[in-house]
Amino acid sequence: MKARVGAVSPVLFKGGEGCGACYKVKCVDRDICSRRAVTVIVTDECPGGYCAFGRTHFDLSGAAFSRMAVAGSASQLRDRGEISVLFRRTPCKYRGKNIAFHVNEGSTEYWLSLLVEFEDGDGDVGAMHIKQSNSVEWLEMKHVWGANWCIIGGPLRGPFSVKLTTLSTQRTLSARDVIPKNWSPKATYTSRLNFS
Structure with a gap:
């Protein structure tokens, strides 16, 4: 598109x-x-x-x-x-692209902010959760503005899995370990998934 x-x-x-x-x-x-x-x-x-x-x-x-x-x-x-x-x-269509997560500038191990990019289908995010390495608990991220979400806590330890739920149809997608252990602010990490 x-x-x-x-x-x-x-x-x-x-x-x-x-x-x-x-x-x-x-x-x-x-x-x-x-x-x-x-x-x-x-x-x-x-x-x-x-x-x-x-x-x-x-x-x-x-x-x-x-x-x-x-x-x-x-x-x-x-x-x-x-x-x-x-x-x-x-429906949104980003041919040849998968959902990506841009780590916003200023993110630290105590405040992590992500921008969701290239979401096919509904295009809107109604809920976002993150799971740290060696954990079974999905932590709820807070909506900041637009497609930006954040979590305050910590220290937060990667790699991180990210779960998205669309606003319109409540469809869910989970990208396992999409953000690596050595993540950095201003970097973008692409999943292998997208809504079809």
């Missing part, structure tokens, strides 16, 4: 739990828009008060606008600022 991203209103962002969800968005103005829909990955909430609570709104990237435009009209469509669209939820 090409990086066509967008921010959405609070009703779709859901306090960050809607981050990672995918939508098909199609412009309805046939004078300037093609019939192509664009798949958009939710990456943020609309800035400021522009996206009123309760109102559905997409703040699209330039790449997303360009994809919807009639040939040669991309900049004209972007200049409109606000357009009417139809949208529907769609």
